[in-house]
Amino acid sequence: MRTAYSVETVRAAERELMARLPEGALMQRAAAGLAAACADLIGRVYGSRVVLLVGSGDNGGDALYAGARLARRGAAVAAVLLAPERVHPGGLAALLRAGGRIAGSGTGAGAAASAGVGAVEEAILRADLVVDGIVGIGGTGGLRPDAARLAACVGESGAAVVAVDLPSGVDADTGEVRGAAVRADLTVTFGTHKPGLLIDPAREYAGSVRLVDIGLGDVLPAEAELEALQHVDVARLLPVPGAESDKYRRGVVGIAAGSARYPGAAVLAVSGALRGGAGAVRYVGPAGDAVVSRFPETLVSDQGPAKAGRVQAWVVGPGAGDDASTVAEVLEADVPVLVDADGLRLADRDAVRARTAPTLMTPHAGEAAALLGVAREEVEGARLASARELASRYGATVLLKGSTTLVADAAGGVVRVNATGTPWLATAGSGDVLSGLAGSLLASGLSALDAGSAAAYLHGLAGRFAADGAPAGAHDVAEAIPGAWRDVRD
Numbered sequence: 001m002r003t004a005y006s007v008e009t010v011r012a013a014e015r016e017l018m019a020r021l022p023e024g025a026l027m028q029r030a031a032a033g034l035a036a037a038c039a040d041l042i043g044r045v046y047g048s049r050v051v052l053l054v055g056s057g058d059n060g061g062d063a064l065y066a067g068a069r070l071a072r073r074g075a076a077v078a079a080v081l082l083a084p085e086r087v088h089p090g091g092l093a094a095l096l097r098a099g100g101r102i103a104g105s106g107t108g109a110g111a112a113a114s115a116g117v118g119a120v121e122e123a124i125l126r127a128d129l130v131v132d133g134i135v136g137i138g139g140t141g142g143l144r145p146d147a148a149r150l151a152a153c154v155g156e157s158g159a160a161v162v163a164v165d166l167p168s169g170v171d172a173d174t175g176e177v178r179g180a181a182v183r184a185d186l187t188v189t190f191g192t193h194k195p196g197l198l199i200d201p202a203r204e205y206a207g208s209v210r211l212v213d214i215g216l217g218d219v220l221p222a223e224a225e226l227e228a229l230q231h232v233d234v235a236r237l238l239p240v241p242g243a244e245s246d247k248y249r250r251g252v253v254g255i256a257a258g259s260a261r262y263p264g265a266a267v268l269a270v271s272g273a274l275r276g277g278a279g280a281v282r283y284v285g286p287a288g289d290a291v292v293s294r295f296p297e298t299l300v301s302d303q304g305p306a307k308a309g310r311v312q313a314w315v316v317g318p319g320a321g322d323d324a325s326t327v328a329e330v331l332e333a334d335v336p337v338l339v340d341a342d343g344l345r346l347a348d349r350d351a352v353r354a355r356t357a358p359t360l361m362t363p364h365a366g367e368a369a370a371l372l373g374v375a376r377e378e379v380e381g382a383r384l385a386s387a388r389e390l391a392s393r394y395g396a397t398v399l400l401k402g403s404t405t406l407v408a409d410a411a412g413g414v415v416r417v418n419a420t421g422t423p424w425l426a427t428a429g430s431g432d433v434l435s436g437l438a439g440s441l442l443a444s445g446l447s448a449l450d451a452g453s454a455a456a457y458l459h460g461l462a463g464r465f466a467a468d469g470a471p472a473g474a475h476d477v478a479e480a481i482p483g484a485w486r487d488v489r490d
């Protein structure tokens with residue numbers, strides 16, 4: 001499990017740890033890890049040109065101490081000081097002792113970055129490596145203008161860019177990016193991941209992320225704010241039939257989806273459900289012929305959901321068109337219900353809130369925006385807050401789809417993030433496959449949080465396998481699910 005903790009939690013843990021250690025020990029651990037990661041990235045340190053962007057806090061201190069280590073290994077290191085009067089004094093002294101200098105000054109001491117804006121920009125543009133120590137977890141709001149200018153200049157440089165703890169300008173707790181931010185090739189983060197490193201849009205700015213152990217693990221609380229499942233975690237969740245299993249014990253999932261206009265949505269939801277671990281898939285709706293001709297193993301009913309026979313979970317909504325009564329009927333069932341696509345628009349909020357069995361809602365950003373009454377861009381820019389808000393408004397678990405999929409429970413607590421997907425999954429019908437898959441996992445007894453996050457994980461992996469660098473259709477994704485499942489279990 002990869003976990004991420006909020007700034008508040010990290011700060012409390014750091015205080016506790018610092019009280020037990022000699023002064024400055026944590027920063028030395030951070031700087032040593034940072035310098036090693038920089039060296040790995042650029043390969044040859046001796047003779048390389050390194051520019052440090054140094055803010056006024058400890059993030060700048062980390063950059064300066066790491067810069068000193070690189071200077072001792074023969075790099076030409078120049079520090080751009082955003083606020084020379086408030087620079088980390090120990091870090092600057094260490095850099096100058098090691099032979100580093102202050103950018104914009106010929107002498108190496110006492111000059112402000114503003115003394116030579118042109119020289120600073122030139123240094124950034126000519127650098128082999130830029131180390132972004134402008135701001136870390138102490139950042140508030142968007143980057144201030146002088147920092148924003150530096151971030152823009154970094155964007156024009158061909159240098160390798162390493163962000164210290166976080167790319168400056170991204171929100172550590174939410175993954176939001178308000179205005180300019182540094183785009184890094186590598187982010188070296190300390191002690192634990194921060195939520196922003198795992199959630200888009202900030203995740204995209206971080207590049208690859210390397211975690212440096214500074215001893216924080218022992219003092220962090222057991223429950224994180226955000227977690228990302230890995231193969232081993234998903235393997236533990238996936239249902240495996242035992243010797244005594246029969247199709248009913250494995251769970252029956254009901255799919256109420258499709259319409260005369262969108263029969264394909266029913267077929268795709270069933271295709272996902274058949275690969276999700278349930279022992280049987282029951283289909284209810286007007287696309288029965290299309291479903292059976294493609295998947296003869298489906299149990300098709302021409303009655304409404306209430307009369308279709310027992311199921312352990314329902315999926316309702318993909319391709320449902322305007323069939324509000326079916327959605328209402330499914331919401332009355334006393335089993336877990338997954339609501340997707342048209343179902344999200346048709347579901348009555350009070351009916352969802354009144355349910356006692358679990359509800360899993362699976363909107364993409366556009367659907368979430370419509371439910372929240374905001375613009376789509378607002379949801380995409382603030383994914384974590386949007387998922388949490390929707391979960392709380394509906395009293396449901398919400399799986400917000402996208403490049404980083406989030407799953408949030410209504411009661412709060414840990415949020416799951418999934419990044420196994422690929423942009424090739426942005427193809428018509430792939431969401432229908434996901435809803436069937438997640439519904440099937442619900443029917444086999446997983447909680448809404450587990451079913452949603454395990455399904456997103458498998459679906460993302462299946463998308464990768466199906467696409468493998470070329471376009472793939474939603475049915476290809478469904479067919480790749482067994483391979484993803486095996487990959488996870490192995």
Ligand SMILES: NC(=O)C1=CN([C@@H]2O[C@H](COP(=O)(O)OP(=O)(O)OC[C@H]3O[C@@H](n4cnc5c(N)ncnc54)[C@H](O)[C@@H]3O)[C@@H](O)[C@H]2O)[C@@H](O)CC1
Nearest residue numbers: 026027056057058059135136137138139140142143144165
């Ligand atoms: N506390 C600890 O034990 C450790 C902290 N470490 C480093 O310390 C960092 C946190 O240090 P600080 O608490 O000093 O905070 P930061 O250095 O992250 O940021 C604070 C400084 O940035 C400026 N600032 C804030 N928002 C800004 C904005 N939007 N635009 C431009 N400047 C802005 C502030 O004026 C302040 O001086 C971590 O991210 C990490 O890099 C590491 O050395 C590991 C140990």
Ligand SMILES: Nc1ncnc2c1ncn2[C@@H]1O[C@H](COP(=O)(O)OP(=O)(O)O)[C@@H](O)[C@H]1O
Nearest residue numbers: 401402403421422423425426428429430431432
């Ligand atoms: N850029 C992306 N990167 C990774 N996954 C993506 C991306 N865009 C979409 N997806 C995934 O593709 C699926 C699309 O679902 P959805 O938008 O409901 O499509 P549809 O309604 O056509 O079925 C979701 O699982 C989503 O998380």
Ligand SMILES: [K+]
Nearest residue numbers: 135164166168
């Ligand atoms: K930074």
